[in-house]
Amino acid sequence: MTQTSENVTWLTQEAYNKLKDELEYLTGPARTEISAKIAAAREEGDLRENGGYHAAKEEQGKQELRVRQLTQLLENAKVGEAPAADGSVAPGTVVTIAFDGDEDDTLTFLLASREYASGDIETYSPQSPLGAGVNGHRVGEDAEYELPNGRKASVKILRAEPYDG
Numbered sequence: 001m002t003q004t005s006e007n008v009t010w011l012t013q014e015a016y017n018k019l020k021d022e023l024e025y026l027t028g029p030a031r032t033e034i035s036a037k038i039a040a041a042r043e044e045g046d047l048r049e050n051g052g053y054h055a056a057k058e059e060q061g062k063q064e065l066r067v068r069q070l071t072q073l074l075e076n077a078k079v080g081e082a083p084a085a086d087g088s089v090a091p092g093t094v095v096t097i098a099f100d101g102d103e104d105d106t107l108t109f110l111l112a113s114r115e116y117a118s119g120d121i122e123t124y125s126p127q128s129p130l131g132a133g134v135n136g137h138r139v140g141e142d143a144e145y146e147l148p149n150g151r152k153a154s155v156k157i158l159r160a161e162p163y164d165g
Helices: 013-027 027-041 051-075 129-134
Strands: 010-013 077-082 093-098 106-111 143-147 154-161
Touching: 010 013, 013 051, 013 077, 013 154, 027 051, 051 077, 129 143, 129 154
Parallel strands: 010 077
Antiparallel strands: 093 106, 093 154, 143 154
């Protein structure tokens, strides 16, 4: 999946292709569609009171922001392999941890960038305190991370498997 280090983002080939396809759609057909919406709304008359025009312009702004994000991400991307199924925590793995070693108090999440966030599983960035704390550890090991109040929290890695979603 991904890991950002400095300005480099590591992506699997599949992830790179998916993001590249999205960028091609946004810079091609999606731009044409939004331009047509703006032109049609402009023909309706007074632009100050034209809700359709303003909505289309706002949509265009969101699309262009996404184009810039994807362009930057892909320019700094390094394509690599998916994480190994060897019990190591790395970007692209689904991790189950136990807080303070209590196996009744667990959390399962995907360690990945927000590009992979979905409603199916909670996602933590490798740069987040928890993500950085568990990254590089193995199943059975303890890891520490810093809480927002500055105190340290301890977790035990119970499971780490490559994400297949």
